[in-house]
Amino acid sequence: MDEIEWWEFDSAKDMAEQVAGDIGFVIESALEAHKGARLAVPGGSTPDLIYAELLKRKDIDWTKVTLIPTDDRLVKLDDGLSNYGKLEGFFGARKADIVSLIDEAALENPQEAGRLADARLSLLQWPLDLACLGMGADGHTASIFPGPDFDAAVNGPRTRRAIGVRPDPLPDAAPVPRVTLTAPALASARTVMIVISGAEKRRVLEQALKEGPLSSYPIGRVVSAMDVPIDIYWSAE
Template sequence: MIEAEWWEYDDADEMADAVAGDIGFIVESAVDARSECLLAFPGGSTPAPIYAKLAEKKLPWKRVTIIPGDDRLVPVDDEMSNIRAIAKAMLPTGARVYPIAIEAEDYTMAGHAADARLKDLKWPPDLVWLGMGTDGHTASLFPGPDLENAMDAPKARLAMGIMPDPMPEEAPVPRVSLTRAAILSARTIIITITGEEKKAVLEQAIADGQSSKLPIGRVLAEAEFPIDIHWAP
């Protein structure tokens, strides 16, 4: 059974305040315990106001490394790039923003390069922060020829190249993504979503548990500790 605690807010601004506060606590606790902090952030539109609230906080940012939990294989100055959005918001704080999507001959090689780059960091992350699409994907764990490999990858494999099938209309490009094992290795996992449609999809995935066919359900079904889910209309 998937253990999840839901936190519901009146609007996205209230959620942004709460989530930024929670992440700030994670940063301070990690730096106190280990003198450094590793965070994995999601892409998409929902995180943007949370990034803004978080960047305003006076935290030991110079000891923090931020990676994208997934990224699109596009140039870093492309609007589809997740690292571009993270860097724009978080570099001014003094945090280290660490790309994982590297130019390569194909997406499979890009996945191997991302995996190698992540192995240069001190794993596991203190936080993996996930979003979710209305189709139930999370990070870039989309249905397609690479999904099963990403779900079943050994613990040592941190990232893989992903070719979604079908391609998502808003960003029809291959990706690199954390594997399920890499996501679940995090000390803390949170999910942020907005809207009734996503809430219904996630509730169903949680109810289905091990039998869920959605990527988000399959990831959460293997979690060994409760997940905090933050939702706003």
Template sequence: MIEAEWWEYDSADEMADAVAGDVGFIIESALDARGASLVALPGGETPKAIFKALAAKKMPWKQVTIIPTDERLVPMDDQRSNIRGIAQTFIPAGARVIPITGDIADYKLAGNSADARLQDLPWPPDLVWLGMGQDGHTASLFAGPDLQGALDAPKARRAIGVMPDPMPEDAPVARVTLTRSAILSARTILITITGKKKRELLEGAIEDGQSSKLPIGRLLAEVDQPIDIHWAP
């Protein structure tokens, strides 16, 4: 059974302050323990206010390395790029922000390249922070022919290329994502979502576990540590 603790807030702003505090504590604890921190941050709209509050915290950001949990195969200056928003927020603070994709059109080759980049980083991450889409995807674990490969990738594999099917309307492009084993290797896993519909979807996915039809349910069915889920209306 998945051990999940829900944290509820009255507004997205209240959640932003609380989650920024939690993530800041995770990073500072890693810095105290190891002198450096590696965290994987999500794309999407919900994290943006949290990013802003987090980046405003005074800490030794030069010792912090940030990667995206997943990336769309678009140019880094494209508004749909996850690393674009992360870099705009955290590079001015002094953090080291590492893209996981380059100028590779073939998504499977892009996944191999991303995996090679991540192999050079100290693992596991101190934090993998996830969101969830209305279709139950998380990171870029989407329904489609590549989902099983991302879920069942060997433990040594950190990233893989995926082609969602059906394509999401907001960004109908191939992706690169952390594998299930890479996500679940993190010292801490945190999820942020907003809205009643997403809450109901996530609660159902957690209850269904391995039998879930949703990628996030399939992912979390294998988690062996408590996770924190932060929710606002």
């Protein structure tokens, strides 16, 4: 794990404006360097303000931007729980290339869904220009939860970019299996951001970072494998 810098904000709106500005800079730099930008971005509700701020920017050529969910639920693409659907709702009209981790033919088979997602991701150029991560109050990031697939998601082959997972226990808010980017895929990114809010999540993240590669929290295990500077954005609300 390389250096970590915290950025603190009083409000979610202030944080969203800063994160959107920094993501915009990553996109601009990637377009200048290799004519395209590849970003893994989170689901959940926290990014909504960030995505809204990004859409205010008139200088981004979204047709040259590829967006990949850091994880998704094994549901149909038009389901309200779909992270792909969220990204499509925000950025589809801007003609961004939004890559789905979910093949609707494999909704009943997490392992096959993960294999299909991995095959689809292998067609993209790697590494990612940005991995923007959220974190749950239990310390999970992307859909790397404790459970029978945890070790494969964290310690699997570096060439494996996506895997099907079944959290144990299943989260109450979305009790379905998932497909997630693996820790090696996230760790390969040129730039890494973590975006969280609230005192409890800060406490969990600080403890996970302190524990490092032996952390009991998934986020600690994922971050410990990263070799680039990490920016953490935290808002009090």
